[in-house]
Amino acid sequence: MDAVLQAIGDPSRRTVLDALREGPRTVNELAERLPIARPGVSRHLRVLREAGLVEVESRAQFRVYSIRAEPLAELDAWLDDYRALWRNRLDALHTEIARGQRDRRSTP
The missing domain is CATH 1.10.10.10 (Winged helix-like DNA-binding domain superfamily/Winged helix DNA-binding domain)
Structure with a gap:
């Protein structure tokens, strides 16, 4: 690789x-x-x-x-773990953004 x-x-x-x-x-x-x-x-x-x-x-x-394509498929498989890591972090960021927007709407 x-x-x-x-x-x-x-x-x-x-x-x-x-x-x-x-x-x-x-x-x-x-x-x-x-x-x-x-x-x-x-x-x-x-x-x-x-x-x-x-x-x-x-x-x-x-x-x-x-x-x-085979060597690129091997690289893609290796990168998959990193994609999952970023997906999890982006999902957490999305949750925090949504929570902040919800908090701002509920604050008088």
């Missing part, structure tokens, strides 16, 4: 993942979405591939990349 977190920590790699959510893309198609040269895009794709976030398939002379 550390490799996944490191990989998605870079905004360019997140842009690549966002593009791949729409479907498989070639390096050239991905490079159109980033303000960096094609070799830089290839380096980002290598990091994503090594983290298990993308897979590559050769089609004729093209390398086509697609997203792998």
Whole structure:
């Protein structure tokens, strides 16, 4: 999971993942979405591939990349405990706000 977190920590790699959510893309198609040269895009794709976030398939002379959701599902499961923590805190805050509003209405 550390490799996944490191990989998605870079905004360019997140842009690549966002593009791949729409479907498989070639390096050239991905490079159109980033303000960096094609070799830089290839380096980002290598990091994503090594983290298990993308897979590559050769089609004729093209390398086509697609997203792998499994590592993101693992990250999502890990984050779920933190979501529950924040949900509980936000629910408690909501209760306190409602209590304060109720108290203000009942005060003459």
